[in-house]
Amino acid sequence: MKHLGTILSGISLLILIILFNSKWGSIPPLGKLLSPTHGYLIDPELQGIQSGFSMVELGGLKDSVQVYFDDRMVPHIFASNDEDAYFVQGYLHARDRLWQMEFQTHFAAGRLSEIVGEKALVVDRTNRRLGMVYAAEKSLEEMEKDTLTFLAMNAYTAGVNSYIGTLEEKDLPLEYKILDYQPEPWSNLKSALLSKYMAKDLAGYDDDFERTAVIATMGKEIFDLMYPNREDSLDPIIPKAFIPPFGKLTIQAVHDSSYFHPPMPDLIEREKPDKANGSNNWALAGSKTMTGRPILCNDPHLKLRLPSIWYEIQITTPEYSCYGVSIPGAPGILIGFNEYVAFGSTNAMRDVMDYYEITFRDKSKSQYLYNGRWESTSSRIETYVIRDAKTQADTVFYTHFGPVVYDENFRGLKNDHLRSNAGKFYAVRWKAHDPSNDIVSFLLLDRAKNYDDYRKAIARFSCPGQNLIFASASGDIAITQQGVFPAKWRYQGEFIMEGKDSLYEWQGMIPQDQVLTMKNPERGFVSSANQLPADPKEYPYFLGGDYVYERGYRINQILRKLQKATVQDMIDLQNDNFNIRAHQIRGLLIETLKKRNFTNEADSYFHILERWNLYNDSASEGATVYSLLMDSLEQRIWGDELKKSQIGSMPEHSTLIQNLLRNINFACVDNVLTPQVETFDEQLSAAFLSIVPVLDELKKVGRLTWGKYKQTCVPHLMDIKQNMSSLSRLDLNVGGGDGIVNATKKSHGPSWKMIVSLTSPVEAWGVYPGGQSGHPGNPYYDTGVGPWSEGKYFKLWFMKPFEKGSDKIIQTLVFKP
Amino acid sequence: MNIIKYLIFIIGTLVVSALLTYIGPWWLIFVGPLLFAFFFKISYGKSFLVGAFSIMLFWAIMLLIRSDVFVGSITEKIALLLPLRGSRVALSLVTLVVGGVIGGLAGLNGRSWRRSFGLTQ
Numbered sequence: 001m002k003h004l005g006t007i008l009s010g011i012s013l014l015i016l017i018i019l020f021n022s023k024w025g026s027i028p029p030l031g032k033l034l035s036p037t038h039g040y041l042i043d044p045e046l047q048g049i050q051s052g053f054s055m056v057e058l059g060g061l062k063d064s065v066q067v068y069f070d071d072r073m074v075p076h077i078f079a080s081n082d083e084d085a086y087f088v089q090g091y092l093h094a095r096d097r098l099w100q101m102e103f104q105t106h107f108a109a110g111r112l113s114e115i116v117g118e119k120a121l122v123v124d125r126t127n128r129r130l131g132m133v134y135a136a137e138k139s140l141e142e143m144e145k146d147t148l149t150f151l152a153m154n155a156y157t158a159g160v161n162s163y164i165g166t167l168e169e170k171d172l173p174l175e176y177k178i179l180d181y182q183p184e185p186w187s188n189l190k191s192a193l194l195s196k197y198m199a200k201d202l203a204g205y206d207d208d209f210e211r212t213a214v215i216a217t218m219g220k221e222i223f224d225l226m227y228p229n230r231e232d233s234l235d236p237i238i239p240k241a242f243i244p245p246f247g248k249l250t251i252q253a254v255h256d257s258s259y260f261h262p263p264m265p266d267l268i269e270r271e272k273p274d275k276a277n278g279s280n281n282w283a284l285a286g287s288k289t290m291t292g293r294p295i296l297c298n299d300p301h302l303k304l305r306l307p308s309i310w311y312e313i314q315i316t317t318p319e320y321s322c323y324g325v326s327i328p329g330a331p332g333i334l335i336g337f338n339e340y341v342a343f344g345s346t347n348a349m350r351d352v353m354d355y356y357e358i359t360f361r362d363k364s365k366s367q368y369l370y371n372g373r374w375e376s377t378s379s380r381i382e383t384y385v386i387r388d389a390k391t392q393a394d395t396v397f398y399t400h401f402g403p404v405v406y407d408e409n410f411r412g413l414k415n416d417h418l419r420s421n422a423g424k425f426y427a428v429r430w431k432a433h434d435p436s437n438d439i440v441s442f443l444l445l446d447r448a449k450n451y452d453d454y455r456k457a458i459a460r461f462s463c464p465g466q467n468l469i470f471a472s473a474s475g476d477i478a479i480t481q482q483g484v485f486p487a488k489w490r491y492q493g494e495f496i497m498e499g500k501d502s503l504y505e506w507q508g509m510i511p512q513d514q515v516l517t518m519k520n521p522e523r524g525f526v527s528s529a530n531q532l533p534a535d536p537k538e539y540p541y542f543l544g545g546d547y548v549y550e551r552g553y554r555i556n557q558i559l560r561k562l563q564k565a566t567v568q569d570m571i572d573l574q575n576d577n578f579n580i581r582a583h584q585i586r587g588l589l590i591e592t593l594k595k596r597n598f599t600n601e602a603d604s605y606f607h608i609l610e611r612w613n614l615y616n617d618s619a620s621e622g623a624t625v626y627s628l629l630m631d632s633l634e635q636r637i638w639g640d641e642l643k644k645s646q647i648g649s650m651p652e653h654s655t656l657i658q659n660l661l662r663n664i665n666f667a668c669v670d671n672v673l674t675p676q677v678e679t680f681d682e683q684l685s686a687a688f689l690s691i692v693p694v695l696d697e698l699k700k701v702g703r704l705t706w707g708k709y710k711q712t713c714v715p716h717l718m719d720i721k722q723n724m725s726s727l728s729r730l731d732l733n734v735g736g737g738d739g740i741v742n743a744t745k746k747s748h749g750p751s752w753k754m755i756v757s758l759t760s761p762v763e764a765w766g767v768y769p770g771g772q773s774g775h776p777g778n779p780y781y782d783t784g785v786g787p788w789s790e791g792k793y794f795k796l797w798f799m800k801p802f803e804k805g806s807d808k809i810i811q812t813l814v815f816k817p
Numbered sequence: 818m819n820i821i822k823y824l825i826f827i828i829g830t831l832v833v834s835a836l837l838t839y840i841g842p843w844w845l846i847f848v849g850p851l852l853f854a855f856f857f858k859i860s861y862g863k864s865f866l867v868g869a870f871s872i873m874l875f876w877a878i879m880l881l882i883r884s885d886v887f888v889g890s891i892t893e894k895i896a897l898l899l900p901l902r903g904s905r906v907a908l909s910l911v912t913l914v915v916g917g918v919i920g921g922l923a924g925l926n927g928r929s930w931r932r933s934f935g936l937t938q
Contacts, residue, residue: 006929013922017844020915031919033895034912035843036879040895041886169842174891178898726897777891 028178038170040177045095045775053812060087060158061817067092068799069811073772073780076314076799082148083155085315086331088815090159093311094186097328097774098164099175100307102183103717105190105329108132108197110382115181117387125410126271128382129396131403132200135432136192142435143192149440153188156331160186174776175718181387194329195438201273201302203432203464205546206353207649209265212495214648216264218641223260225659225668226641226651229491229536234549235556236535237467237481237528242518246540253489254503262495266424267647268412276748277302279346280551280574280741281469282527282559283477285520290564293758294471297570298335298344299750301743304714306728306782308770310752314799315446322446323764323798325752328774332442335754337764339798340449341472342756346528348465348481351544352431354492354506356401356499357424365397365407365425369500375400401427401499427499429506431484436462451476451519458482459512467528473758479526480517481533485510488542510541525559527552529741550580550654550739567765570755575791576741577615582626585657586614588664589629592684602692616742618707618735627706627737628694630656632687640673653739707733713747714769714785716776722747727776729769732789753793761800765793823867826853830871830920831878846872846916847923854927855936861928868924869917876916880909 020031033039065088068076075092079085093101106112110128112120127133143149164183176182215223281298289295302309310325313333324336335344361367367374377397384392397404406412406426437460444457454470458480461468465483470476486493486506497504516533518526531552536543558573590610598606605625612622634656642648659666664680671678698704703711712734716727723730736742736749743749754766771783787794797808830849837845850868859867880887887905896908 003933006926006933009922009926009929013847013919013926016919016922017847020919021844027899030911030915031843034908034915035838035846036876036883036912037838038843040891041880041883043891046886046889046891724898725903726894776894777886777889779890781890 023180029180032180033177040174040777042170043174043775043777044171045173045773046777051810053814055814055816058087058091058162058815058817060162061815063817065815066804067813067815068804068809069813070797070799070808071810072312072783072794073810074312074314074797076316076797078316078801080318082317082319083151085317086152086155087159087162089313089315089326089331090156090161090186091163091815092159092313093326093328094160094163096772097307097311098160098183099173100717100774101160101186101190101194101329103175104197105193108136108193108200109190110384113384113386115179115387118389121384121386121392122413123271124384125382125394126412127200128394129403129405129410130200130204130428131396131430131433132193132196134380134398134403135199135430136189136196138433138435139195139438140189140192143437143439144188146437146440148443149437152331152439152443153191156191157186157188173774179718191330191439194327196432198327199432199438199464201277202347202466203350203352204273204430205275205277206270206272206351206355207546208353208355208493208496209268209270210645210647210649212262212265213267214641214645215260215495216262217645217648220260222641222667225666226638226648226655228655228658229494234531235553236532237479237552238516238518238534239521240535240538242521243516243534243538244514246514251487251489251507251541253492255489255491259491259495265496265647266406266411266426268406268426269414269647270412274303274748275546276738276743276745277347278349278530278548278743280527280529280555280743280750281344281346281467281479282525282555282573283342283469283471283479284559284562284565285477285524286475288524288559288562288565289757290566291757291759293473293760294342294475294477295565295567295570295758296337296342296344296469296471296477296756297574297754298346298469299574299743299753300335300344300346301749302751304712304747304749304751304769306714306716306770306776307774308751308768308784310768310770311772312766312768312796314797316799316801320447321798323796324446324754325766325768330439332439333446334442335752336446337756337758337762337798338446338448339473339760339762341445341454341470342758342762342764343445343448343454343468343470344754345466345468347530348467348483348533349530349545349547350465350481350483350485350533351493351546352463352465352483352486354429354486355405355426355496356399356429356504357496358399358401358404358427358499360425365404368399370400371501377404399427399499401429401505402433403428426496431463431486434462434484436484438463441468450474451478454478455480467533469526469528471756471758473760473762476520477526478517478519479528480515481528482515484512485515485541488544490542491544492542493544514540523560525556527555527559529555548652548654548739551741551743554578554580554741567755567757567763571765571791571793573741574750574753574755575736577617577735577737579614579616579623579626579737579740581653581657581739582612582614582623585630585660586612586626588660589684592681593688595681596685598688599692601696602689605692605695606688616706616735616737616740618705618733620706620735621704623706623735623737624698624704624709625691625695627709628691629687632691633684636671636678636683636687637668640671641668643673706737707735710734710737710746712744712749712789714782715747729782729785732785734789750788753788754796755793762798764796764798766796767793822857822859826850826857826859826867827871827874829853830868831875834872834875844919846875847919847926850920850924851927851930854924855931855934858931859928861925864924864928865921866924868927869921872920872923873913873917875920876913880912
């Protein structure tokens with residue numbers, strides 16, 4: 001064959017080009033990525049900041065908009081009307097964070113497998129079956145009914161799309177080149193999906209299956225030891241004096257004792273948000289500050305990622321001027337201040353997600369039993385376009401409670417592991433499914449001038465419940481646990497409930513005039529750190545939720561003592577590393593261990609623990625010894641119960657401590673899987689001895705100090721294993737931890753730290769572990785990581801119109817219509 | 818005589834590749850070596866080598882043009898992302914090899930097509 005050689009060489013060339021143009025497994029398309037004409041070197045955002053003055057023409061603007069960038073690339077937008085302001089916000093969010101915006105909304109929409117293939121299918125199915133898209137659609141409908149929200153969302157979306165329209169394939173951000181896909185147009189629905197992404201993170205943590213498994217296998221007595229319903233609330237957000245006298249309790253408990261003997265649930269392992277998603281905030285009245293004016297502080301605790309969930313921005317129109325952090329994907333400023341007021345939020349932690357067991361009439365699942373009748377389900381076909389694999393479809397049935405998340409086609413993370421033969425059906429009732437305008441409250445807070453404006457702004461906020469804190473330059477401070485919460489009877493929603501009648505349904509929502517709020521208390525401060533909002537004995541509705549008390553307790557302890565507080569006092573408090581739990585239990589640990597004789601090696605660790613100053617500072621060895629000891633002790637004490645319940649989740653650290661302080665040999669101390677009865681003494685010694693070799697190893701590699709052990713990092717959104725030194729910031733040597741005001745864990749912690757002093761003019765400080773630009777390689781990719789790790793803050797520039805010639809401006813960008 | 822042929826090949830490929838990749842995707846680099854190896858009388862071996870060399874040169878020049886970005890942090894990040902231990906040198910080599918392989922195979926194609934179309938004896 002004369003032409004065989006030619007044909008073969010032609011085919012090989014074609015194949016080679018295709019190979020270098022596509023992803024092979026996790027290896028990015030080498031030709032596309034590396035070529036100097038189209039690859040990673042071509043990102044227009046890597047050219048560095050173009051200092052000086054540039055002009056950009058943007059179709060869609062009504063008027064010209066000036067944007068001034070300071071030395072951290074924070075944009076200060078000056079627009080003559082709202083639409084243009086939100087348009088430019090959208091444009092800049094896209095310019096700096098497009099990939100992040102798309103990736104996060106694809107996650108919420110259950111579309112990650114379109115980008116990364118089959119390995120994301122389970123997570124995608126979880127989010128679709130949880131009704132994330134359904135929730136976003138319903139909220140969008142609601143949001144578009146409001147004039148301001150509709151205007152803001154439309155302008156924002158147009159701005160994002162305006163930027164996307166300027167991109168050619170070679171201009172795409174790096175992650176698109178690595179993962180080999182292209183952006184799609186933005187839409188208002190995507191902004192709604194983003195707000196559901198936050199709602200899931202903050203109000204989507206749920207333990208109903210796990211708790212039900214524990215009570216079903218271990219009984220109520222053990223259950224109460226593992227998951228105490230905090231009757232004794234130390235320092236709730238709203239003290240008793242601020243709870244209005246409610247009339248007779250209208251929510252009647254309807255259960256009998258069989259409620260505490262539920263059947264064993266199916267063993268479903270679930271993908272969940274981080275339980276620690278919470279925050280700190282507090283506001284001091286002028287009576288307690290040096291300046292005589294209020295100070296407001298807020299640090300939201302979320303997953304630490306690059307790019308950061310937050311984007312600093314200042315928006316000025318003739319009507320208002322607001323500075324703060326926004327979330328790429330949505331218009332407005334969520335935590336921030338203007339010259340009149342400051343505002344922020346922490347997570348309420350209230351349980352607004354309950355599961356109901358559904359009885360279907362037959363395999364078709366077209367009807368389910370409810371109040372003695374067969375009601376019809378509706379169904380939604382979810383289609384999964386999977387990269388490099390066949391498209392799959394999934395039918396999700398909807399009851400009046402909500403979607404049937406788990407049925408025979410979907411069993412959670414371990415999808416093919418039908419360990420129980422019963423195969424039950426579970427529908428979810430989630431507040432996030434109810435129509436809500438999640439955005440307007442923040443748009444209004446941005447413009448607020450006083451306490452009344454604050455109340456009007458937050459009145460429409462429904463889910464996720466938040467402790468919205470407020471301070472005004474005129475001297476008011478306030479906090480409200482705002483949300484639309486189900487009015488529950490005691491223990492309602494703690495377990496999976498029967499869904500075959502209305503007996504266990506939510507009977508209604510707590511009326512807005514019975515929402516917990518507090519204004520100008522005599523003690524001179526308001527605060528919240530995810531603790532119980534009120535003493536359960538004082539509030540007529542069940543406050544089920546995942547509360548923690550340690551940070552709130554410590555914060556209030558310090559705030560009570562503070563007089564003439566300065567900004568430095570606030571910095572010190574946000575960075576406070578005091579370990580309350582250790583303070584409570586260390587004495588008992590030392591006393592108990594003292595009775596034993598250890599080797600020299602072990603003895604040295606004992607002394608480290610004994611001498612420890614109880615602060616989880618990065619240089620502390622005691623913190624490491626304590627942490628490892630408690631982890632080991634917890635495993636020993638709770639491990640047998642968790643094993644028997646099969647899917648039970650580890651109780652809170654504070655639960656173990658509270659139980660031990662009451663009774664050193666409480667029931668769970670014994671390992672029920674062994675014939676002998678273990679005492680606390682034995683368990684503690686065994687725990688201690690087990691960690692000695694671990695501590696030795698850490699000492700050898702120089703990681704015995706808390707910061708080096710914890711290895712706090714800020715991983716890139718793609719970096720699942722948290723080890724990609726190319727794109728992530730690793731091994732940051734930071735103190736703090738769980739149950740500590742400085743709530744910095746491994747890759748979770750204060751994602752934004754803000755302090756606002758409402759003087760005239762207003763002054764503020766802030767920092768987040770990330771940078772304004774989401775483009776790896778851009779000099780502003782991770783600006784804040786270093787300073788944040790060192791507990792430092794930047795002075796935030798609340799730019800005034802007359803400062804347009806300031807030398808703080810690095811670049812001026814003028815957008816013309 | 819030969820030198821001039823090769824010079825035209827190389828410079829011609831640079832020009833063609835620059836133009837095509839300006840308006841089109843990166844893989845249009847194959848066009849230059851293929852065309853020149855088709856129209857010029859060059860052996861198979863040399864078609865591959867000169868094809869590879871001209872694309873490697875093209876990309877090397879483009880890297881130099883973008884050297885301000887190349888010396889920045891993005892390059893190191895890519896060199897860490899790929900199993901290259903953060904070495905800019907290794908990354909440059911891999912880049913040039915990718916380009917060179919395509920250029921070389923394109924040149925080989927040009928020579929083969931020349932034979933199939935009966936343009937050579």
